[in-house]
Amino acid sequence: MPTFRRSVATGLATLMLTALGTASAAASEPGAGEYTDPEFGADCTFHRFGEGETPPLDLIGTEPLCVEYAKRDITVSNGGAARFVLAEPARFAVALPACQYWQKDHWSVQTRPGDPAVVGWDGSYWFDKSSGTAALRATRITIAGQPADASDAAEVLRPHDPQLADALERAAGGVTAQLPVSLPCFGI
Numbered sequence: 002m003p004t005f006r007r008s009v010a011t012g013l014a015t016l017m018l019t020a021l022g023t024a025s026a027a028a029s030e031p032g033a034g035e036y037t038d039p040e041f042g043a044d045c046t047f048h049r050f051g052e053g054e055t056p057p058l059d060l061i062g063t064e065p066l067c068v069e070y071a072k073r074d075i076t077v078s079n080g081g082a083a084r085f086v087l088a089e090p091a092r093f094a095v096a097l098p099a100c101q102y103w104q105k106d107h108w109s110v111q112t113r114p115g116d117p118a119v120v121g122w123d124g125s126y127w128f129d130k131s132s133g134t135a136a137l138r139a140t141r142i143t144i145a146g147q148p149a150d151a152s153d154a155a156e157v158l159r160p161h162d163p164q165l166a167d168a169l170e171r172a173a174g175g176v177t178a179q180l181p182v183s184l185p186c187f188g189i
Contacts, residue, residue, distance in 0.1 A: 036138040036175025039127040041065045041101045053084025055091040064189060065101035068092075073109040073121075081114075100186030103127040109143075117146025120158070122169070130183035139172040 045067035050056055052074040060066060070092070074081035096102050109121040121143040128135035144154045151173030155166040 035177050036125075036136050038125070039065075039101065039103050039129055039134075039136075040132070041129060042067075042103060042127075045103060047105070050088075052081060053088050055088045056095050058091065058094060060095040061098050063095075064099065065103065066095065066099040067103045068095075068105075070104065070106040072106050074114070075108070075110045076112065076114055078113040082110075100130045100183065100189045101128075118143050120144060120154070120169075121146075122173075124172070128180065130180065130186040131189040133180045133182040134177070135180055136175065136177045137172055138175045139169060142169065142173060 044065055047067045047069050048056065048060060048063075049069045050071065052071050054071075056068065060068075072085060075085050076082060096104070104124070104126045106124045106126075108124065109118040111118050121141070122139040123141045124137065124139050126135075126137040139151070142149050142151055142154050144157050149157070151170045154173075155170040158169065159166040
C-alpha cells in the first residue's frame with residue numbers, strides 16, 4: 002500500500018478510535034460488542050455536512066449534538082483528502098465540548114474519483130458524558146470497492162497497517178466503553 006494511502010488509512014483508524022476517547026482521557030478499556038444507538042438518539046436532530054464541509058462553530062452548546070458527515074471523497078487527485086483534513090479541526094471543536102454527541106459518517110478512500118475505494122465503511126460513534134458511556138461501530142466495509150467482512154478486510158490490511166486492521170476488526174463488531182461521568186454534564 003503506498004505511503005499516502007497507508008497514512009490516510011492509519012489516520013482514519015485513529016479518528017475512529019478517538020471517538021471513544023474524546024469524552025475523557027481516563028476512559029476504561031473498550032470492550033467488544035453490544036453496540037446500541039445512544040439513549041439520547043430520539044432527541045437528535047442531525048446536522049448533515051457534505052464532502053469537506055466545515056461545521057459552523059455555533060453548533061457548540063447544542064445538546065445533544067448529532068452530526069452526519071459525507072467522507073466519500075478522500076481522494077488524492079482532486080484535493081478531497083486535503084479538504085477532509087482541513088475540516089477536521091472544526092469537527093473536533095464542535096464535538097469535544099458536547100455532553101451528548103453522536104456522529105454518523107460515510108468513509109471512502111480512493112486514488113481518483115470513480116476508482117474503487119481502497120477502503121470504505123459507514124461509522125456510528127457516540128459518547129454521553131452524563132452517563133459515562135460511549136460506543137462505535139463500523140458497517141458496510143469494503144476493500145477495493147467490494148463488500149468485505151471485518152476479518153477479511155483486516156487480513157488484507159494487516160501486512161500494510163496492523164493497527165488499522167485491528168481497529169477495523171474491533172469496530173465492525175461494535176466497541177463500547179465506560180467513561181467517567183462529567184460533572185458539568187451531570188443531569189442532562
